[in-house]
């Protein structure tokens with residue numbers, strides 16, 4: 001059995017992290033007896049009820065294996081093949097899902113908008129909707145927002161309301177990619193309802209994976225009319241887990257005692273510590289304001305290479321900057337070791 005190299009540590013991704021203890025224990029409890037299949041079990045009912053309680057509304061809840069499927073199937077349920085979905089040019093649905101949303105919707109087109117710090121602006125949405133209205137162009141039907149964004153920023157409740165205003169004017173439904181929704185709630189310190197259905201979000205893909213599960217995303221329809229026949233869509237797409245309790249029980253583990261929020265707060269706090277430690281180090285600069293659990297930073301090439309040689313793993317992307325991502329399992333000591341290595345490298349060069 002391969003062991004991780006003992007001298008390798010990572011800020012590569014929050015999905016490099018393992019399963020948090022609370023989710024693991026819930027999985028163990030779910031394994032004590034047989035239960036009905038295909039989501040007819042008590043765990044799945046309980047997890048869905050807990051999500052309804054968390055959002056304080058009567059929403060429809062489904063569980064799928066991963067984020068690409070959650071986004072693709074949710075977007076497919078919003079429109080027809082001749083529709084289009086407006087998203088930011090850096091959106092995961094555009095850059096990292098291999099055309100999944102287009103495939104699931106049989107061809108709905110993504111229209112790419114812009115805005116600083118990974119956030120769509122109302123003007124950009126307005127422009128995309130109004131630049132064409134003829135029969136030859138796919139009709140805009142949905143607005144997809146990533147909360148928190150791909151570059152570690154968040155939409156404030158006011159920003160969401162402004163986007164909702166444009167969306168309502170143009171009859172766009174709002175999809176939210178919540179791969180790091182928990183981190184956004186923690187950062188904004190708001191009730192989850194404030195940045196979802198109260199801000200006009202129709203469907204949310206709420207990630208458990210990046211928050212501390214092995215796998216499993218909740219697709220939450222606040223606009224329940226859009227959920228019509230969604231379970232058939234999931235089944236056809238190979239996203240209906242027969243032993244669904246092994247997705248939903250760990251979700252209960254996350255939701256009990258607000259573990260999801262504690263995990264997100266911890267990840268955000270680690271990133272904040274990293275950000276503070278990196279501030280003021282010569283040659284190191286932040287690319288985006290850090291608001292959640294990722295620090296996007298420009299590091300000199302030789303420093304990147306030296307850090308990697310010391311065993312640190314992290315990705316470079318989005319314009320070539322380094323992304324340092326924290327999770328529930330990141331420790332302060334690990335952050336401090338990384339900062340120590342960075343400072344050591346700077347000192348050596350002087």
Ligand SMILES: *Cc1c(COP(=O)(O)O)cnc(C)c1O
Nearest residue numbers: 066067068069092146150177179
């Ligand atoms: C990780 C991530 C997803 C989901 O990715 P999967 O690998 O399909 O689970 C979706 N959106 C964003 C912004 C992500 O970072």
